[in-house]
Amino acid sequence: MATDLIPYANAIGYSPEICSYLTADIGAYLKKVTPLSKAYSDIKSIPKPNVLVFNTNQCREVQDWFGWFANEFNVPLVGISTPRTIGEVTNGHITFIAKQMETLVKDLEKVSTIKFELNKLKEVLALSRECSELWKKVLDTAANIPSPLTFFDGTIHMGPAVVMRGTKQAVDYYKLLLVELEERVENHIGAVDNELFRLYWEGMPIWGRLRHYSELFASLNACVVASTYCNSWIFSAFDENDPFRSMAKAYTELFIVRSDEYKEKYLKKMIDFFKIDGIVFHDAKTCPHNTNSRYGMPQRIELETGVPNLVINGDLNDLRCLSDEQSQTSIEAFIEQLESN
Ligand code: SF4
Numbered sequence: 556m557a558t559d560l561i562p563y564a565n566a567i568g569y570s571p572e573i574c575s576y577l578t579a580d581i582g583a584y585l586k587k588v589t590p591l592s593k594a595y596s597d598i599k600s601i602p603k604p605n606v607l608v609f610n611t612n613q614c615r616e617v618q619d620w621f622g623w624f625a626n627e628f629n630v631p632l633v634g635i636s637t638p639r640t641i642g643e644v645t646n647g648h649i650t651f652i653a654k655q656m657e658t659l660v661k662d663l664e665k666v667s668t669i670k671f672e673l674n675k676l677k678e679v680l681a682l683s684r685e686c687s688e689l690w691k692k693v694l695d696t697a698a699n700i701p702s703p704l705t706f707f708d709g710t711i712h713m714g715p716a717v718v719m720r721g722t723k724q725a726v727d728y729y730k731l732l733l734v735e736l737e738e739r740v741e742n743h744i745g746a747v748d749n750e751l752f753r754l755y756w757e758g759m760p761i762w763g764r765l766r767h768y769s770e771l772f773a774s775l776n777a778c779v780v781a782s783t784y785c786n787s788w789i790f791s792a793f794d795e796n797d798p799f800r801s802m803a804k805a806y807t808e809l810f811i812v813r814s815d816e817y818k819e820k821y822l823k824k825m826i827d828f829f830k831i832d833g834i835v836f837h838d839a840k841t842c843p844h845n846t847n848s849r850y851g852m853p854q855r856i857e858l859e860t861g862v863p864n865l866v867i868n869g870d871l872n873d874l875r876c877l878s879d880e881q882s883q884t885s886i887e888a889f890i891e892q893l894e895s896n
Pocket of ligand 1 (some may be wrong): 575
């Protein structure tokens with residue numbers, strides 16, 4: 556739906572160049588539609604929130620986006636300002652963010668009829684960590700040859716880790732999935748028939764074309780085995796015995812929050828761990844924050860590791876920024892290049 560809805564947000568002053576999650580979502584509100592109606596017939600359009608909560612750790616857009624809704628619905632906007640392009644995550648960063656989280660509790664208690672309970676937070680956090688650990692194990696099965704899952708599978712299976720983290724249902728989901736993947740590993744069942752090339756996807760998914768690119772890579776015997784994106788829902792630092800500081804640490808250690816130097820080290824580790832033959836960088840037109848191909852990173856990594864890369868121009872949501880024909884031609888040429896290496 557996004558490509559049709561974005562122009563409504565553009566018409567009230569939000570540039571087509573900014574986050575297409577923001578513009579698609581505000582466009583959906585303006586048009587009074589939501590994909591949720593398909594699952595829940597009583598949800599006709601974006602429901603009224605009581606409060607909007609943001610964290611700037613990934614970008615400033617979320618604050619602007621939720622600010623628009625706060626203004627529209629006349630409800631409070633609260634949040635956490637996180638420094639970005641961080642090299643090492645220090646105690647200073649953690650204290651700064653943990654204190655903001657503690658202040659949020661007071662702000663949210665003013666809005667809610669429910670009082671904060673430390674024990675309940677600890678319980679949720681313990682479940683969140685369990686979910687994270689299982690999700691990491693699920694993704695790590697892709698280090699096997701052949702890989703039992705692809706990045707495209709990961710973008711669907713990450714759903715519970717994104718929206719149900721902290722519940723028992725999410726934990727149960729990944730336990731079940733892990734058993735199935737381990738069985739596949741044991742029986743050498745690959746996600747892609749006759750896996751010849753192992754690729755890494757760096758950047759945002761192209762949501763409206765998951766099937767298209769999944770089938771295209773599979774038809775070339777190339778398995779996109781891993782991605783930075785799916786790894787974003789691994790929060791190893793969560794510790795129920797130190798809830799605020801450990802949450803501050805986990806949400807600040809994320810790839811998107813870090814410096815290029817850190818990101819390059821991380822990607823090199825991923826190349827080794829997943830036995831990667833080539834990296835596909837997605838240059839997402841409306842998300843500079845999760846696009847890492849614009850300041851020479853692909854070239855630096857190729858120089859240091861010898862692993863070649865391809866940059867695809869597209870977008871997470873706005874399909875007007877993507878040419879399937881051009882991308883297909885460059886992906887086919889890239890695979891030919893890998894064949895001749
Ligand atoms: S990180 Fe990118 S895609 Fe995500 S909200 Fe920010 S601008 Fe949008």
